[in-house]
Amino acid sequence: MCRGYVVGMAFCLLAGMANAQNLEYVDARNLLMVGKACSSGEYYHRLDTTFFKELPPKVKYLSTHSCGLAIGFLTNSSIISAKWEVKPDKPSPNLSAMAHRGLDLYIKRHGVWEFAGVGIPDMHANMNEGTIVQDMDSTLKECLLYLPLFSEVKSLEIGIEKGAFVSALPYPFxxxxxxxxxxxxxxxxxxxxxxxxxxxxxxxxxxxxxxxxxxxxxxxxxxxxxxxxxxxxxxxxxxxxxxxxxxxxxxxxxxxxxxxxxxxxxxxxxxxxxxxxxxxxxxxxxxxxxxxxxxxxxxxxxxxxxxxxxxxxxxxxxxxxxxxxxxxxxxxxxxxxxxxxxxxxxxxxxxxxxxxx
Amino acid sequence: MCRGYVVGMAFCLLAGMANAQNLEYVDARNLLMVGKACSSGEYYHRLDTTFFKELPPKVKYLSTHSCGLAIGFLTNSSIISAKWEVKPDKPSPNLSAMAHRGLDLYIKRHGVWEFAGVGIPDMHANMNEGTIVQDMDSTLKECLLYLPLFSEVKSLEIGIEKGAFVSALPYPFxxxxxxxxxxxxxxxxxxxxxxxxxxxxxxxxxxxxxxxxxxxxxxxxxxxxxxxxxxxxxxxxxxxxxxxxxxxxxxxxxxxxxxxxxxxxxxxxxxxxxxxxxxxxxxxxxxxxxxxxxxxxxxxxxxxxxxxxxxxxxxxxxxxxxxxxxxxxxxxxxxxxxxxxxxxxxxxxxxxxxxxx
The missing domain is CATH 3.40.50.1110 (SGNH hydrolase)
Incomplete structure (x- = not known):
């Protein structure tokens, strides 16, 4: 019924001089979505439940959580930031806010995906903004930004230096x-x-x-x-x-x-x-x-x-x-x-x- | 200036028939305190800051957090519960409520301390109550109940079956x-x-x-x-x-x-x-x-x-x-x-x- 990956339109900007205080934001829907079961339906949902009407209501609800989804992109920006809005699940005693509604960035180095930084969520609001990593060298990097485990993502923009290059990653897996x-x-x-x-x-x-x-x-x-x-x-x-x-x-x-x-x-x-x-x-x-x-x-x-x-x-x-x-x-x-x-x-x-x- | 461990008065009850629904509570101050730097001062604080007046105020405050403290006891109860009140530090995006203000029980088996269960904190109140482990056999067990990492403990009572045996553990370390x-x-x-x-x-x-x-x-x-x-x-x-x-x-x-x-x-x-x-x-x-x-x-x-x-x-x-x-x-x-x-x-x-x- 559904197959294939959601690959956003390639979105490229010319490389330029870095200025960490001077960011521009790219809608993550213009980059690469990784880890979706179906390509149709709401962009940040895991399943298109219009196809699966008989599923238990709770499973349908949980399929709106973005666990396992990641945004793939290439950039030479020395800073990566994000603005993201979530609709979080109720808090759980087992979960940190970071896992519940934060972001987690990996970058590939010598063929290995390595941790690079986190997007720390706001403790009191659903709209979040923060620097994930900065002061990097300006080589071109393959990036994978994992979305929150226990929240629905309503919007996500990725911030890079003005003039830096950014584009959708070729599907990494x-x-x-x-x-x-x-x-x-x-x-x-x-x-x-x-x-x-x-x-x-x-x-x-x-x-x-x-x-x-x-x-x-x-x-x-x-x-x-x-x-x-x-x-x-x-x-x-x-x-x-x-x-x-x-x-x-x-x-x-x-x-x-x-x-x-x-x-x-x-x-x-x-x-x-x-x-x-x-x-x-x-x-x-x-x-x-x-x-x-x-x-x-x-x-x-x-x-x-x-x-x-x-x-x-x-x-x-x-x-x-x-x-x-x-x-x-x-x-x-x-x-x-x-x-x-x-x-x-x-x-x-x-x-x-x-x-x- | 301060040395020795806080050892509560041995508190013993005769063993009896277990009934998990029928608990009695022991004030943890009657059992064994493990992990304190000083024996004087507030019972659930790590330092007696009346002796260390020159410490930075934030360090004095943080010494009220019970991280590293544990209550040691012996019991043959098949259920262990707790009622505990905390004054928690502000929430952190990195910490689960469990680490922030929950309890963590270890029991010694064949000479090795092994995880047994957690006291799950209330998500909305400072007064907490819950079963940590139940349906155990009724052999006598050495127990170590770790206190919250990022909260001050105001009170703690440990619940066992009515008639079960409980006493302070000999100092385990x-x-x-x-x-x-x-x-x-x-x-x-x-x-x-x-x-x-x-x-x-x-x-x-x-x-x-x-x-x-x-x-x-x-x-x-x-x-x-x-x-x-x-x-x-x-x-x-x-x-x-x-x-x-x-x-x-x-x-x-x-x-x-x-x-x-x-x-x-x-x-x-x-x-x-x-x-x-x-x-x-x-x-x-x-x-x-x-x-x-x-x-x-x-x-x-x-x-x-x-x-x-x-x-x-x-x-x-x-x-x-x-x-x-x-x-x-x-x-x-x-x-x-x-x-x-x-x-x-x-x-x-x-x-x-x-x-x-």
């Missing part, structure tokens, strides 16, 4: 791999929007991992299965154990996998167990509930294997955030240590599957 | 090692109060690392040198490059080190360079400023060595949070990945020095 999941995919407890495991995977593999995380959701509803199947992608990762009940997993996994498989006969489908939630480290009930859910999804995948479903893969959850219980912020959501471990543990497993495609 | 520093020591951008590098070091070494981090401060004032020298400790770590200027470092290091050495002729004094701040990854001015400050502190330490100051140690900053630029939340403060790397990098260097004492 290959293929398209959807990751469907819960608040963990959404990025709850990342310190900033570029440190989710999804964002790290894209930067480190060069593949386009698309964030379809829905905090407090991802319960594998049939309408979500239909939605995922209708998005063209090269692979589908299902990281949706955390919020689903064992019964829901038993009832819904078959439909979810088969619906995607029917529309995409060749695409790898990769089912991921839950991370080991540290609230179950001493809480025996939580620990047992999670074990039951993880066993249930394993059984469902085994049944599908036995039924002959091909190119269906399974990643265990037990080592994803390490085993020292230091990898979550609240016992549920990975902190930046947990996300780093998830990315590094999943990367070779995923690349073994995706490299063969 | 040996020796006393002061760490004087900036917001990085204070814990800015830890996801919760137990993930600062200071807290990790205590849990992993069994030594009592005492948090004297002062966000936005630690400028090595003479009054602070006098304060540190007047606190009895077995070693002194000076992690105070980040907020001091190069001139301040050049002017103040000698007085700081010599003042401590004069009062404590045998105690190791360990000077730490700044972490490599990732806002200087592309910002050439920030990068250079930090290099100058780090060179300055190294020169000052070398001068002191040449002058014959003994048992003065130096830890380089360049590898403390890794080299991939993923270890900070905002380019300045370590996120949980950075804190984990700091703790693991510093631990062997510190133990080599402290084991010989």
């Amino acid at each position: 290959e293929k398209k791999v959807l990751i469907y999941g819960s608040s963990i995919v959404h990025g709850a407890e990342a310190s900033r929007s570029g440190t989710t495991y999804v964002a790290k995977l894209s930067r480190r593999t060069g593949l386009d991992f698309v964030n379809l995380g829905f905090s407090g959701n991802a319960r594998m509803e049939n309408s979500m299965a239909d939605c995922l199947a209708n998005i063209e992608a090269d692979a589908y990762i299902l990281d949706c154990v955390p919020n689903a009940t064992a019964d829901q997993i038993a009832e819904r996994t078959d439909y979810l996998v088969r619906t995607i498989r029917e529309k995409h006969p060749e695409a790898p489908i990769i089912v991921v167990q839950s991370i080991v939630m540290d609230i179950g480290n001493f809480n025996l009930k939580v620990k047992n509930d999670l074990l039951v859910k993880d066993r249930t999804i394993r059984k469902e995948v085994e049944k599908l294997w036995q039924a002959g479903v091909q190119n269906l893969h399974f990643i265990e959850g037990r080592d994803l955030i390490g085993n020292d219980h230091e990898g979550t912020g609240d016992g549920i959501h990975p902190n930046d240590l947990g996300f780093e471990r998830m990315a590094e543990t999943m990367k070779p497993k995923l690349m073994e599957i995706l490299d063969n495609e | 040996e020796k006393k090692v002061l760490i004087y520093g900036s917001s990085i020591v204070h814990g800015a951008e830890a996801s919760r109060s137990g993930t600062t590098y200071v807290a990790k070091l205590s849990r992993r070494t069994g030594l009592d690392f005492v948090n004297l981090g002062f966000s936005g401060n630690a400028r090595m004032e003479n009054s602070m040198a006098d304060c540190l020298a007047n606190i009895e400790a077995d070693a002194y770590i000076l992690d105070c490059v980040p907020n001091a200027t190069a001139d301040q470092i050049a002017e103040r290091t000698d007085y700081l080190v010599r003042t401590i050495r004069e009062k404590h002729p045998e105690a190791p004094i360990i000077v730490v360079q700044s972490i490599v701040m990732d806002i200087g990854n592309f910002n050439l001015k920030v990068k250079n400023d930090l290099l100058v400050k780090d060179r300055t502190i190294r020169k000052e330490v070398e001068k002191l060595w040449q002058a014959g100051v003994q048992n003065l140690h130096f830890i380089e900053g360049r590898d403390l949070i890794g080299n991939d630029h993923e270890g900070t939340g905002d380019g300045i403060h370590p996120n949980d990945l950075g804190f984990e790397r700091m703790a693991e990098t510093m631990k062997p260097k510190l133990m080599e020095i402290l084991d010989n004492e």
Whole structure:
């Protein structure tokens, strides 16, 4: 139904003398949008829900959050600033304002995406303005500006020195791999929007991992299965154990996998167990509930294997955030240590599957 | 001037049948206070500033924050809850409410302190109440409940099942090692109060690392040198490059080190360079400023060595949070990945020095 990336009109200005106090602003819609599941719909939304009317209302709402989206541009400006307006989700005790509604800039150096600076959000207003990085050399740089995790972006302008060069980046990632999941995919407890495991995977593999995380959701509803199947992608990762009940997993996994498989006969489908939630480290009930859910999804995948479903893969959850219980912020959501471990543990497993495609 | 730990009166109740809905509350002042620099003064403050009248007013204020403090207790209750009142610092874009004013519980298992649960703060009130962990087995457990990083605690009661046993923990750590520093020591951008590098070091070494981090401060004032020298400790770590200027470092290091050495002729004094701040990854001015400050502190330490100051140690900053630029939340403060790397990098260097004492 929807395929391809939103590539804004190339927007170029001639290079000139730098003056950090003298900025001009470029509407981000004239640059490159990275990480969208569908090219249609509201520019800063992750899904065009006019195509997916049956989705749960909360999932539709959460698809307006810009987690996983980034603006790609080339510039030789020695300063990068931004003005951005957000409609934030309600505050959460787990999230810094920076992750909730701030910006996060990466720049490529010697082939590696490296952190460059953050856009610090206003603590009292939805309209934000600030310098992200300054006093850089004036070589041409590939930039990727991650948008807020838990807010809808209403507008974004990127500020550069007057006369500096800026244009849309050529699309920086290959293929398209959807990751469907819960608040963990959404990025709850990342310190900033570029440190989710999804964002790290894209930067480190060069593949386009698309964030379809829905905090407090991802319960594998049939309408979500239909939605995922209708998005063209090269692979589908299902990281949706955390919020689903064992019964829901038993009832819904078959439909979810088969619906995607029917529309995409060749695409790898990769089912991921839950991370080991540290609230179950001493809480025996939580620990047992999670074990039951993880066993249930394993059984469902085994049944599908036995039924002959091909190119269906399974990643265990037990080592994803390490085993020292230091990898979550609240016992549920990975902190930046947990996300780093998830990315590094999943990367070779995923690349073994995706490299063969 | 002040030495020793605040050990509350042992408070014991006979073990009985558990009923998670039926709690009784123990004032935390009847249990064990861990991590205080001085035993006198307000119970939940880090310093008794009536002894240190010359300290900068902002440092005095920040010493009311409970970062690094923890309540130690033994209990066989299957549920642990808390009611706590805070006077929070102003919100920061870098901090989650959990780190700002929440609680963080660790329990010892097979000799290792492991995460057990968090006390989630109210988003709109200073009075908080919540379950930290429940559905545990009823074996006797050693518990360490970390207090908020950026708030003053006004009161704290710990809830256990009616009839369960609770008492003050014997002091869990040996020796006393002061760490004087900036917001990085204070814990800015830890996801919760137990993930600062200071807290990790205590849990992993069994030594009592005492948090004297002062966000936005630690400028090595003479009054602070006098304060540190007047606190009895077995070693002194000076992690105070980040907020001091190069001139301040050049002017103040000698007085700081010599003042401590004069009062404590045998105690190791360990000077730490700044972490490599990732806002200087592309910002050439920030990068250079930090290099100058780090060179300055190294020169000052070398001068002191040449002058014959003994048992003065130096830890380089360049590898403390890794080299991939993923270890900070905002380019300045370590996120949980950075804190984990700091703790693991510093631990062997510190133990080599402290084991010989």
